[in-house]
Amino acid sequence: MSFFKKFIDRFSSRTDQQAYSEGLNRENSSFINKLILMFEEESEIDNDWIERMMVILIEADVSVKTARKLMKNFQKLLEVNNITEKLYAKDFFLQVLNDFYGEDVELIEIEEGRPNVILMVGVNGSGKTTSSAKLAFMYQQQGYKVALVAADTFRAAAVSQLQLWSQRLEIPCYHGQLNDDPSSVLAEASKQAIIDGIDVLICDTAGRLQTKVNLMNELAKMKRVLSKFIDGAPDTTYLVLDATLGQNSLKQAQEFNKATEVDGIILTKMDGTAKGGIIFSIIEEMNLKVAYIGLGEQIDDLRVFQRDLYFNSLLKENVS
Numbered sequence: 001m002s003f004f005k006k007f008i009d010r011f012s013s014r015t016d017q018q019a020y021s022e023g024l025n026r027e028n029s030s031f032i033n034k035l036i037l038m039f040e041e042e043s044e045i046d047n048d049w050i051e052r053m054m055v056i057l058i059e060a061d062v063s064v065k066t067a068r069k070l071m072k073n074f075q076k077l078l079e080v081n082n083i084t085e086k087l088y089a090k091d092f093f094l095q096v097l098n099d100f101y102g103e104d105v106e107l108i109e110i111e112e113g114r115p116n117v118i119l120m121v122g123v124n125g126s127g128k129t130t131s132s133a134k135l136a137f138m139y140q141q142q143g144y145k146v147a148l149v150a151a152d153t154f155r156a157a158a159v160s161q162l163q164l165w166s167q168r169l170e171i172p173c174y175h176g177q178l179n180d181d182p183s184s185v186l187a188e189a190s191k192q193a194i195i196d197g198i199d200v201l202i203c204d205t206a207g208r209l210q211t212k213v214n215l216m217n218e219l220a221k222m223k224r225v226l227s228k229f230i231d232g233a234p235d236t237t238y239l240v241l242d243a244t245l246g247q248n249s250l251k252q253a254q255e256f257n258k259a260t261e262v263d264g265i266i267l268t269k270m271d272g273t274a275k276g277g278i279i280f281s282i283i284e285e286m287n288l289k290v291a292y293i294g295l296g297e298q299i300d301d302l303r304v305f306q307r308d309l310y311f312n313s314l315l316k317e318n319v320s
Contacts (some may be wrong), residue, residue, distance in 0.1 A: 007113035019303050020313040031060040031276070032314055039090040039315070045078065049086065063244035064279035066284045070100060090315060097311045100280060104307055105264045105289040108236045110144060115193040115201040117226055117233035121219065121260065122240035123252055124207035127294060129158050131240050132204040133165035134302035135266075135292070140169060144199040149189040150175035151182040151222070152206040162204055168299075169275050172196060182206055182218065183225040190229035203234070219260040236263045238291060243267045243276060252275025257286055264291030267305070271296045276314070292317045 014022075019116060026033065034056050037158040038049070050071060057067040074096045083089055110116050118135065122128045129152070136146045148166050150173060152158040159175050166173030174189035186203060193201045205222065226233040239262045256262060267290050282288050290305040 006059075007267065014300065016303055016306065016309055019295050019301060020306075020309045021179075023293075023301065024235060024276075024310070024313045031056065035060075036261045036315060039086055039093070041086045043086060044084050045086055045089060057277060060277035063247065063250070063281040063284065066280045069284070070280065073100065092248075094311055094315060095197065097111050097280075098307055100309075101289070101307045104305060105291045107264075107291060107304065110139075110199060111232075111235075112199075113232055114192070115147075115198045115233070116235045117190075117230055118200065118202045119222065119226070119234040119237040120202065120204050120266075121237060121256055121262070122207055122266075124155070126207065126240045126242045126252075127266075128152075128207060128240040129161050129204050131266050131268055131292070131294060131302060132202050134294070134299060136165070136171060136200070137169055137299050138302060139200045141173065141203075145171075145197060146200045146202065147172040147174060147189075147193055147196065147198045149173070149186060149201060149203040151185045151189075151203050153178060153182050153185060154206050158204065160204070172198070182282045186222055187225050187229060190226060190233070194230070201230075215256075216259040223260070226236060226303060237261060238264050238266045240266045240268060241251045241278075243270050243278060243294075246278055247281070249278050250285060253282055253286055253288065257288065262288060264278065264289060266290075266294070266302070268294035270294055273302070276310075279310075 038053060038056065054071050056069050057070060058064055062070070071148060074093055077092045077096060078089060083092060120128050120132050132148060136148055138145045148162050148171065150159040150162045151174055156178050163173050163175065165196065174192055176185040176188065182205060189201065223234060237254050237260060239253055241253060243249065253265065265282060265288055267279065269291055278292055292302050293305045293310070295301045297301055
């Protein structure tokens, strides 16, 4: 067994609850601490408290429009249930967050007998390449035969990074030459994946194109090429967003969603200075949901987004 495999075994036994709690409750999570303290005040709810809650949400990268809607829903729920004290309001706030988010996103079901293709899009620096590797690890742990595609041919570093991950995971990494046409790389990768009997093919794409038109054309071409060689491909398209960018992530999401159909979000770097409120703005403005959340730097720190775990971890509530 390789050193990396032993390293994986040490960390992959963590439960989702542990990963969420460890990833979201770091020392720099001032937003979380502020939120918790609001519900520990031993006094009645008043307008000043409601305003302070609004400010905390906005500071946490929730848009003003979304924060107002959340607090309006919260106030209605408190009124209906005759809740006047802050100590008893936390559960109702959690209910508002859960109701606003709705059901968790439906992940793709792996179809047997062909490569199931996942297209990863997003700007450079969002954690797209690392997330591709972490997603590969997740499917590998489920017993699937996985391969990576280095279709970001404009950055040598992206290709070498993905190759390094593939070596660690002991899975194939299909790639071309620097500055090759990304679609031609995907075409060759699709053919080879079929030959190799790959179950899940994860495609890391370029994150920087000069204009919106170029972006739209390139992504459309990639999808056409994939569907030509693999029926139904791509099966899903994930937009990778850096949570530390706050409202700028929302702007990126809007641009990519105009360029191509996005099925879900992978929100990275939630263990850093990110505050996470952007999740609500993405739902409100774009009707897109988070499929996976990055909770740290370890290979198993990419987790399926679960609203109950996420919201309860924010308020340090245990979920069985």
